[in-house]
Amino acid sequence: MSDPIAQAAATTVYPLISMRARTTPDALALTDGTTDLTFREMLDRVDRCAAALAAQGLTRGDRVVVISENRIEYTLLELAGAKLGLMTACQNTRLATPELAYCAGLVEPSLIVASPRYIDTAREIAGGVPVTGFDTLSAEGETTCAAQPEDGLFIIYTSGTTGRPKAAVISHRAQLARMSAMRLDLGILPGDGYISWAPMYHIGGTEHLVTALLSGAPGYVVDGFDADRIIDALERFPVGWLMLVPATIEPLIDRLKTRKPAIKGVRAVGCMADLVPSDEIAEITALVDAPYLDSFGATETGMGPLSGNLIPAGTRPTTFPKRLTMLTELRLCDATGRDVPDGEPGEAWVRGPTVFSGYWNNAEVNAKDFADGWFHMGDMFRRDPEGYIFVGRSKYLIKSGGENIYPAEIERVLLSDPRVADAIVVRKADDKWGEVPVAVIVRASDMSEEDVTTLCRAQLAGYKRPKGVLFVGMDDLPRSVSGKILREEVEKLV
Secondary structure: OOOHHHHHOOOOHHHHHHHHHHHOOOOEEEEOOOOEEEHHHHHHHHHHHHHHHHHOOOOOOOEEEEEOOOOHHHHHHHHHHHHHOOEEEEOOOOOOHHHHHHHHHHOOOOEEEEOHHHHHHHHHHOOOOOEEEHHHOOOOOOOOOOOOOOOEEEEEEEOOOOOOOEEEEEEHHHHHHHHHHHHHHHOOOOOOEEEEOOOOOOOOOOHHHHHHHHOOOOEEEOOOOOHHHHHHHHHHOOEEEEOOOHHHHHHHHHHHHHHOOOOOOEEEEOOOHHHOOHHHHHHHHHHHOOOEEEOOEEOOOEEEEOOOEEEOOOOOOOOOOEOOOOOOEEEEEOOOOOEOOOOOOEEEEEEOOOOOOOEOOOHHHHHHHOHHHOEEEEEEEEEEOOEEEEEEEOOOOEEEOOEEEOHHHHHHHHHOOOOEEEEEEEEEEEOOOEEEEEEEEEEOOOOOHHHHHHHHHHHOOHHHOOOOEEEOOHHHOOEOOOOOEOHHHHHOOO
């Protein structure tokens, strides 16, 4: 960037974190309940990590794969990468080894970093890429901030309708815009921290933690859902958004009732309200004295486009109209790309600074999903006087306990077995997880439910494995006139 006027208008994640360390050096930045780092201490460790990465020859645009549980060092690595202009590709540690190898290889990394828990797995899937642990990433030396606003910051993987994960690139620009939009929507104030218990390979664990740090607020790092650790954080500092997915709400309610903590303050709680029983919404909001976030967003778009609705504390909603997120343009379009009239269903098309920078190394999907200069979400809504009403998913998706599952991923595994003549995976409502996958299979030869479990265990993460199996005859599968299995009709069978 040579234009000095353009330079003056541009910034990225690392310089803004550095400014927080300059203005509030002794404020708490990161803690895991045992180790506390002030902003000054955090920045020093980030700079040392950046020096170590630079010493290994990594330069702007390179990808660094990370395989780790939630820990402070994970965030330090991400911020060091942000300084050098590297992209941190956050790997789902719940994946089976073949899945993990595919995801790591997809981004052609220059380095794989792993925690002690996953170092052997990292070496197994490395394929010649250097592997190192967090403990080696500290060195003396000066580095400069090389990143530009449109450079990739994070790579977060999303499941694909083809049955293979896609690598979504989230830029510095998108990260800063998502921080701003969320604070506008939820009324989050400077100093309102974040509890990063969701896996850091999701935006819920990574993006929102960095957002808090950019705001000069603390982040509490927890390795997975732990109700008591979350309450410890709530007692230590105010929280802007207490992120909870459906399966975590009831356990937290139980612990809140038992401990009766002195909560410092919460601006909003929860997400995906339409997958949560209304009684639970009323109870958790009353206990933390905060409204419930009726959200609809995606890895690709951030909390937008429709996370502007807050359900007042203590109320039991019966409808879940979505409201537009700030900094977001939204259209509802028919199959020809024309805007549908109010009251008619249309696919959500999104445009704005929070939108991601496309899928890594996937030009064909990018061309389709960004046609006409808008990101096509594949989710159907209709607009009425109450707001935007969710209709369904044109790209059939199962949302199970905060995890996104595309049936094609499971079907690919099932159909690879010669004992399976045909198969389809559908969603089924579940009190704990919201939805779970169920496999409906036509057998070509003898096969039991246990055989299906064994097959899927070898190739799929636990949350993707079918939670039920139904064996049917070929003629039992409802089909269209073209022979395509009608997924929504199969749902009625389970």
